[in-house]
Amino acid sequence: MALDTVPKQRAPEDKAAREQKAIRELAGRLAAAYSENRSPDEVNVAIRTAHARFAESTVRDFVPILVERMVRRKLETPEQPETVTAVAGAPVSVGQATEPAVTGEFPGGESPRKLTTDRRGLFALAGAAGVVAVGATAWAVSPSDPAPAAPAAGAPLKKVTGVVGSEKAAFFGDERVADVFAAHGYDVRVEAAGSREISSSMDLEGKAFAFPSSLPAAERLKREVGARTQFVPFYSPMAIATFTPIVQLLDKAGVVKFDGPAPTLDFSAYIELVQRGVRWDELPGNTSYQVGKNILVSTTDARTSNSAAMYLAVASYVVNDHAVVRGATAEQHVLPTLQRLLLAQGYTEGSSVGPFEEYLTAGMGPTPMTWIYEAQYVSAAVGKRLRRDMVLLYPSPTVLSRHTVVPLTPEGEDIGALLHNDTELQSLAAEHGFRTGDVARFDEVVTEHDVAVSPDLVDIVDVPAYETLEHLIDGVAAAYE
Template sequence: MSRVNPGADVVQREAQAMRRMTESLVEDLSENVPVDQVTSAVGAAHKRFAGTPIREFVPILVERIVRSELADPDPTVRVPAPSVRATVAAPEPVARHEVPGARGRASRRVVVPLSLGAIAVVAAVVAGLVLLPGGAQTPAAAPVAPATVVRGVVGSEKMAFFADERVVRVLADNGIAVEVEPAGSRQIATSVDLDRYDFAFPSSSPAAERIQRARAITAKYTPFSSPIAIATFRPIAELLTAAGVITPGPVASFDMNRYLELAAGGVQWDDLPGNTTYPVAKNILVSTTDPRSSNSAAMYLSIASYVANDHTIVRGATAEAHVLPALSKLFLAQGYTDNSSEGPFNQYLSNGMGPTPLVCIYEAQFVEAAAAGRITPDMVLTYPTPTVLSSHTLVPLTRTGDTIGRLLTDDPELRRLAAEHGFRTGDTAQFSAVAAAHDVPVVADLIDIVDVPAYDTLERLLDGVANSYN
């Protein structure tokens, strides 16, 4: 990632996203927090990301900071945003016999910006002190070896997991402080400078495969996964039930074949018979992220391509040419799309069915939002039939990156916490218990799952859709 000034279009898109996010925060917090305090907090949080090269996720991160700060019931103990940068020793490069094919890096000392959790761990170790309420200090029980700071670039839907203080604590117990930055999965695989990181953690196996090919790495870990789902609202679900798209039940399903028929015919919401709840002159379309950069859109494209190809995985130039017009229409008709799966889902949570009556998400996002109390009774989770399982795949780039992969895969507490964030870890009972605890009806055993196209085919389909934007 080169540190360059963002272009005018990026600045404009960020400004629009910041305005929408600020309006949403003001509306959500207005009962307890004055408007000027909200806008001031947004401005202060926004300044913290000045100079950040990747801008797509800034509004999302600003919203999380502001919600966390202003929702604090006792502002007297709020921790101010850190403005320091800690100098730490970079991890040793991976020996080729430990992580086969991994590209080593010369040992060096670097200046690494640390998150609140990482700073807390490193500061406590360096000072040898424990801070108590009121600012009192007491000597630590025993000296602790400095934590190794491990840097990763991850899909944005995993940011909350790595920011969870319980996750930070488990990693600290293993002598590690993880510092992560978000990026779209396709960005991670194509344009991010991976020499800056110890591990790459995109949200799909095709993106991970591309990284492995480019860097001649064979090692990988798939600690958790999440199927693609479609979030909607009860009035919309009732309309689409009458239209034959949604089948209600304990777990609602979304018929992709019927949906593609409506999309291909350009059917609008106000064309649906008896529609008095959402009579708008807009095409019936699922809101997605940008397929040029985001994995969730690529997974959605995989589902649509399978259905459009007569329920057969796309293979070969003829099949690609056959499905591309239908696929392109699904994305072009949406207008502006975010680069991160957090974008459309946060709009769904904050703004209701007006702008986003249907949104493509990861199942994990819905479960995690329910655990945070952000799902209302009129919000409905549906599963497209068929769907795809997005396998979150970690590619280690250094020895310490390999350690993170092993910990996420093998540590029972990290697996439990991943389930609490809505991810499936292979323990079906554990995931189902989390979903049930938050009243989210989920498919316990996924059956109607299709494979994504081969890596090269998926890339050509994505490039074909991207070219249609021009």
């Protein structure tokens, strides 16, 4: 199958526009309501399944209401959302665990990494709308709390600094984002770093929040600094930035499928090519990329970068007979292939910005396939940086990178709440390519800028447990040495 142009998304039919709009708005509401326990894609699948049951109904007026009821019943669980409660002079209770009482304040001038157990717990949010007093000594905070209230007119801005995954630097550098933070009393500055570096080795002294690009990295950081709250304001599927001639070659080799607006890469077939050591110039009918190097997706350095760790998560799942890796035996089984996937690339960069910039500027010569966050590609499309021959290719299966804010100070908690709840920040995040609880806004962005994305990702696998993923990365790192 020839690929001359990337298929475009189609707008819903006029006769069903009102119902489709209601369903999109429902998807946004439910994705936000269940963000702690369900990914937006899980919510979308539940909505599509329920909506399909009414396909033959002639009376349509109440379909969105009935769909919402069905989906809420499906997504509800017996457990209540976790709420952290601290009462002065009493233990902090989270489920069955208890920890010493806290005052809600960080010790002045001490690095967040040096917090000890007796200083863990709830952060006070002075003046924030999400802080609820019970008597004079109790508070409750959860990631679903409303955003902080706006400051009094003329009040000076609070300067806060955070460290973020490099792929989010452009978002924080957007003047419109800065204006929203300023409206809430904050002057937010960020430093960019690899997500694994943020969670494992970076000095966080003086930082108000950390914003790595994966939930496992955030969970590690939470445990280390004793944070009790986190926010997942947006997420991004992992994808592959490539070119039309490359997709055509892989299609002839039976590795690519066209099941929707964007093509997908059969990752099992790709792994087989890598294990056989197939070179690009050995592919049948290759007249467009006659290069004698092995077929490989280019990634970042797994020792420092989350995007490469997500690549290992997908590859390990496929090599482990399509099962999430658990235990030492499975780890040893998949490691040889993982080492080959990473080491055969040669030098790799420490963050995802460099490889994607090379993709945008150098063409397919040095990097015919680059492992990226979907958000990077969409953002480049919004910025009109894509050429006509550039294509977004989705691995099947893939994983979701859940960008997670870990507050390190009370001000950091305010920033996390704003990112999670402020509608303008959520809209701006969509313009920077990130998927949020506002599914309709992301759809508007990709439609407006004619970006062929996969709107409904179903073949998504879980990332291995943090300890397992660390073992795999350590195994790859040992091979480097």
